[in-house]
Amino acid sequence: MSTMHRFEGKSVIVTGAARGIGAATAKRFADEGAKVLLVDLLPEVLETAKSVGGQGLVLDVALPGAGDAIVEAALAHAGRIDVLVNNAGVGGSKHLLKSDDESLSRIIDINLISLLRITRAVLPHLPQPGGSIVNLSSIFGMVGYPGTTAYAVAKAGVTQFTQQLTSEVAHLGIRVNAIAPGVVVTPMTAGHLQNPSYVKLMVDSTPMGRVCQPEEQAAVIAFLASEDASFVCGVTLPVDGGYLAARYTPNY
Ligand SMILES: NC(=O)c1ccc[n+]([C@@H]2O[C@H](COP(=O)([O-])OP(=O)(O)OC[C@H]3O[C@@H](n4cnc5c(N)ncnc54)[C@H](O)[C@@H]3O)[C@@H](O)[C@H]2O)c1
Incomplete structure (x- = not known):
């Protein structure tokens, strides 16, 4: 548990918060004093919310009107909204030639379009100055990796969305940033992490020589959302x- 209390009196929304990075992030904000709204399409988000002392909302972020429903729930829970963490996302992407129309649309809808829609609904409620948004990109949105086309394109879009929105709202005192995680041990990667050759490839390509835990991502998300990052704006960290920084060829 963090000894910091940077979010006392603040209201934070975390999407995709039933498990994985989103659940760790919701816990981190709650531990630092925030009132947290945890949004997820999995009903288990209600359990996660209870365990961190927040409010749960079962909702598909890709549905039309999701942004308004999220705003309504956050205001009902906390009376204000200070931070939005756009974390909900899905993997399952494939090589382009093996991708059907439905999966291309669904992956880009959830990983990119929903962020635009939810952010559009939340933005007018963020304090000016003081509001903060953190988006989840990925290392696979920054460089190519075979077999992840729709996901990678959506995540690259998240990085550009972060820059674009900065150009539009930073002058209001609203900061927008993103993180690009490497491989994190979560249900999303559980299948891949059972494949020893994938683990070896990713660990060998990572100078620190390991994968990471969701809490290590949550700590950076909280930093970017906090006043500790008061002049950090528009970056994908x-x-x-x-x-x-230094991708090794395996077995170098
Ligand atoms: N795990 C990694 O290695 C990794 C690496 C880079 C980026 N990311 C990104 O981090 C974020 C969190 O990933 P994670 O690893 O914790 O994944 P996860 O699958 O463990 O958790 C994602 C959560 O989002 C929820 N979600 C998915 N679609 C949704 C929808 N339409 N509406 C509402 N909720 C929805 C899921 O139900 C789940 O609870 C994602 O955006 C992911 O792309 C993860």
Whole structure:
């Protein structure tokens, strides 16, 4: 548990918060004093919310009107909104030639379009100055990696969305940033992490020589959302053990 209390009196929304990075992030904000709204399409978000002392909302972020429902729930819970963490996302992407129309649309809808819609609904409620948004990109949105086309394109879009929105709202005192995680141990990667050759490839390509835990991402998300990052705006910060900085060829 963090000994910091940077979010006392603040209201934070975390999407995709039933498990994984989102759940760790919701816990981190709650531990630091925030009132947290945890949004997820999995009903288990209600359990996660209870365990961190927040409010749960079962909702598909890609549905039309999701942004308004999220705003309504956050205001009902906390009476204000200070931070939005756009974390909900899905993997399952494939090589382009093996991707059907439905999966291309669904992956880009959830990983990118929903962020635009939810942010559009939340923005007018953020304090000016003081509001903060943190988006989840990925190392796979920054460089190519075979077989992840729709996901990678959506995550690259998240990085550009972060820059674009900065150009539009930073003058209001609203900061927008993103992180680009490397491989994190969560249900999303559980299948891949059972494949020893994938683990070896990713660990060998990561200078720090390991994968990471969701809490290590949550700590950086909280930093970016906090006043400790008061002049950090428009960046996508890699949280990747050095993967993007110095990718090794395996067995170098
Ligand atoms: N795990 C990694 O290695 C990794 C690496 C880079 C980026 N990321 C990104 O971090 C974020 C969190 O990933 P994670 O690893 O914790 O994944 P996860 O699958 O463990 O958790 C994602 C959560 O988002 C929820 N979600 C998915 N679609 C949703 C929808 N339409 N509406 C509401 N909720 C929805 C899921 O139900 C789940 O609870 C994602 O955006 C992911 O792309 C993860």
